[in-house]
Every structure is written in C-alpha cells, then in structure tokens.
Amino acid sequence: MSKLVATCSRIREPNRRMAEETQRFLDSKTKPRRSLGRLEDLACQISAIRGTSEPEPPRKAIVVMGADHGVAEEGVSAYPQEVTGQMLLNFARGGAAINVLARHAGAQVVVVDMGVKVPLPAVPEIRVHRIGPGTRNFTKGPAMTREEVVAAVEVGTRIAEELVRDGVSLLGIGDMGIGNTTAASALVAVFTGAPAEEVAGRGTGIDDVAFKRKVDVIRRGIAVNYPDPQDGLDALAKVGGFEIAGLAGVILGGAASGVPIVVDGFICGAAALAATRIASLTAGYLISSHRSVEVGHQLVLQALGTKPLLDLDLRLGEGTGAALAMNLVEASLYILRDMATFTAAGVSDSGA
Template sequence: MSDRLAETIARIGAPDDDAGREAQDLLDAKTKPRRSLGRLEELACRIAAIRGHARPDFEPAIVVVAADHGIAAEGVSAYPQEVTAQMVANFVAGGAAINVLARRAGARLVVVDAGVATPIAEGPVRALRLGAGTVSFASGPAMSRDQAVAGIVAGIELADELAADGVDLLGIGEMGIGNTTSASALAAVLLGVDAASVCGRGTGLDDDGLARKVETIRRALALQAPDTADPLGVLAAVGGFEIAVLAGLVLGAAANRLPVLLDGFITGAAALVAVRLAPAAAGSLIAAHRSPEPGHAPILAELGLDPLLDLGLRLGEGSGAALALPIVAASLAVLGEMATFESAGVSDAGR
C-alpha cells in the first residue's frame, strides 16, 4: 500500500451525526408535518452529516471513467471492444445519455481515460492511463498490484482536485466493454458467492453468452484463487483500470467529506473495494438507483444502502447518478429555502 493511499484512508472519518441532527431540527421547524417529506428529509440529513454542517451547498460533478478489459476477448460481451473508445468520443462530442442527463441536472461532467485500448487524442478527456486495457483475467491477473494502487491513487488525487475546486457532491460512472464481467468477478470474491448469483446479461448477452460469462469467471477464480481478505489483490486479479480509479474516487471523496452518488453495478463493485480498504468510507455513499444486474442488489445490501430510484437502468455512464441529482437538489432546497412555522406565521400545533 502506498503512502498516499494509507494517508487518505487515515483521513476518512465518520459522518458528523450532530450536523445531521441539526439538519433534522431545521426540517422539523419547516411548514409541514414532522418528517412528512420522508426520504427526502433523510437524504438532506445524510448529506449534512457527510459534509459536516447543517446547511450544505450543492455543486455537483459527475466523473465518468473509461477503460478497456482484456476479458472482452473471451466473448463475454455483446459489443466489440472498440465501442469503449467510440463512446468516449461520444462523451466528448456531448451526444451520450450522460451528457444530456448531466446538462439537465446542472452537473459538471469530467471524462477520464484510465486505459482505453485506443488513446483518446482530442477533446477534454483527463488522461489517467494505467495501460491500454487490462490483461484477460481468464489466464492470469488483470493488472499488477502496482497498477491497482496507481489507479486508486489517481482517483484519490482527482477527488482532491475536485474538492479544492468547489465540488460539494461527486457522482461516479463508467464505460468499458467487458466491465460487468470484472464487476461480477469482484462481487463473487468479495461477497463470497458463486459467480452465477452475481452475473447478468450486461449489454445484452443471450443465454449462451451468459453461460459463457459465468464459466469464464468460475475458471478464472479457480485458477487465481484471490484472497477475499486482500481487496487490492482481488482488484489486481479480476478488476479493471476504471474500477481502480473509481475506488480511489470513493476514498478521496470520503476523505474530503464529499457525498458519493453511486451509479450502478460497476460503481457499486468499485465502492465495495474501497470500503474493504477503508470501512469508514461507507458513511459517504449514497446509492442513486438499483440496477437489474443480479450482482447489484447484494452489493447494495453489503454496503447498507437503500437506492433512491429503481427504474430498470442498466446503461452505466453515471446515468443513474445524473437522474438522482434533482432529488438531491430538491432535498437540500427544502432544507435551505423552505419557510419555518415561525417565519411564515403558521401555527405549528399538531405537528
């Protein structure tokens, strides 16, 4: 473990329960029956506790991290590997779902190349490349341990930079053909379950493709036998470069007291790696939605998260995080802008 990673983990503290209670007291004084806004109030109080003060600001950014996966060569995806680079170009051009949704939500969008097979030569892409895609973990580790650590540290440094630039909340997303296979393998190891229970159709595999995906993961785990108690080793064995950077973003955001709005299955797997490295990081997580991918629900349960949305989303890109941002904004607007019984001259009897 690098010094930077160890220092970041040491900086991660628990949410400030006093700030959360103060936010709830403020909400209880608003012109409404107590707790009548339900999870909207819970969300505002959770964000207040993470940020450490009862009136948190709202300046969101969404970071989408892209990389390629050697495991795609095993026929575990319905799409060819070149789609990763093509979609990053689409992000840069502003034409992808995440571009539309982030614009609607008023969120800054940051696109990161953590290891796309074809480097992105043009446009506003942050190059945090760990290589030109991982090795197929069907025959050995996806990456070296040093690469796994370097990816996490790169994510930490980006989170530090965004926090210093005024970002108050961080949504995370990904792009990478083959990355549901890596996420499924990570979930199988870290949750201690068979691959079949956490492996889904990804971008649209048929029955034969799904069976091949499950068997590929089973054989790889039998070959490599990663140690559940060593999350860095598990990440190196079956992870992805974008998953490493995403895990670092979670750790860096938690160290800066930034709420992390997770997207779907892959970001959930990255968060699980981060929490196994630093259990206190779980206190900074908010689940935007629940994906139909079979591995997502058990990851959310392991992280103790109740998602805000359940819309059948399985796109990735941070799309679910972007869709949840207006709910986050509404919760903080109620906390900061709604009149109190006293200020509005409304009787609070019977609340």
C-alpha cells in the same frame, strides 16, 4: 507515506450529531414530521458529511472512467472492444446519455481514459491517465499487478481532490468498458461470497450461450487467482479493471475531502464495495442512485447497506443514474434552506 495511505488516513466518520441537528431543523418546517421521507434522510446525510446543518445546494461533477478488459477476449460481451474508446469520444463530444442527463442536472462531466486498448486521439475533454492498454485476461492470471491497481486508485483520489479544491461539493461516478460487467460480477462474487450465477447479468444484452460462458469465466477467474475478499486492492488487482479501481479512488478521495459520492449502478457499486474494503468509513459517504436491472446489483446494495433512490430499470452505466439522483440530492438541500419554519410562516405547529 504513500498517497493512498495518506488519503485513507484522512477519512472520518460523518458527524451524527450534525445529522440529528438537521433533523430537528427539518422538524421545524411547515410540514408534518418526517413527511418528506427520504428527502429528509438525504439532507441529514449531506449535513453529516459536510459538517454543517445548513449545507448550500451543491456544485456537481460526475467522473466517468473508461478502460478495456482483457477478459473481453473470452466473448463475454455483445459489443466489440473498440466501442469503449468510441464511447469515450462520444462523451467528449457531449452526445451520450450521460451528457444529456448531466446537463439537465447542472453537473460537469469529467471523462477519463484509464486504459483503452488503442490510444485515443488527443482531445481536451478527455483526461488521459492510462495505466496500460487494458487489463490482462483474468482467466489466465491477475488482471493487474498490485502496483498497477494502486496507481489506478491514486488517479481517482487525485481527480476527486482536484475537483473538490475547485469547489465541487457533490461527486458522482460512472463507467465505460466493454467486458466490465464481467469484472464487476467477479468482484461482487468475491466480496459477497455469492456464486457466479447469482451475480452475473446480461450486461450489454448477451444471449444464453454467452451468459453461460460469462458465468464460467467468472468462476475460472476466481479459481485461478484466489482474490482476498477482505483486501480491496487484492480483489481489484486479481479480477477488476483500471476504471473500476479508479472509481474506487474517486470515492476514497471524495470521502477524504468530506464530500458525498453518488454511486451509479452495478459496476460503480462494485467499485464502492472495493472502496469500503480499502477504507470502511467510506460507506457513510455513499448515496446509491438507483437499482439496476443487473441481477447482482441487489447483492451490492445489501452489502453496502444502502437503499437506492430510484428504480427505473436502468442498465446503461455511464453515470446516468447518478445524474438523475443528483436532482433529488439538490432538492433535499433546497428544502432545508428555503422552506419556511412554522414560526417564520405564522403557522401553528401540532407537533405531529
């Protein structure tokens, strides 16, 4: 049995009975019923995933994966490809937005090189799991082989499992890769059936000419490769990226280990869609952190059946939205653990 098949076989549906028990416990707290709204939903979801009505506030980690994309040679980004590696080094030094927000959230940042075009200097803060020097240009054929995409997914599953063994109980995912909004847009078009112009966004800030080129690139990539929308691995191999496949693996590994995953924006959402095509039960483990300004992200959220916690006009990636949302997840569990019940506080309960 392969690593990927074994991982998927361990994924179980979250415990609905535990969620109901947690809601009854929340109803006993000194507040009107359901008055904390989605914080209560979060606590119930975490309880269902963790299998206990009293989950402790989590130890947090955000896995940020980076890789380059062959499709960048089509001129779909406002930034040169070398920025991918430069930003991974910035993450390693702690100087990026994700580092600032993760420190605020008390989350570890795990930086992974899944396949930057030019190998980076060896630094201990970057885990190197290079599948290759970037994917191939998917307008000319598949971005990856089936073997490469499985290898990338399995990197993610192993990292997630390792972090959970070390005590992490809340995972977040983030991305870095020049050209990866084009790959993500192609994946979302495949999985949702939406036309390219409805999923493609401005990414790093491209102009009208580059946007039209991007839409054409997505159409051509899908037409050339015929990715299967029901086969997450096939779609990833045909039009995806090493880091997107790796992040799908983090989701699969986290779900198999009974840990919730906070999903960042559009690119991470595409990875989540791929993960649900590989193992449908992963959907119950996902927490959508925010609504990106990328136009296709709304389609992603609808396809996942999730409602984002935040709407801040973010479009950076890196896991920044996930870091912000982790504070809300943690707050929901502190309410569950620390808030007094009507009985303990000597407060009359109206039952409303």
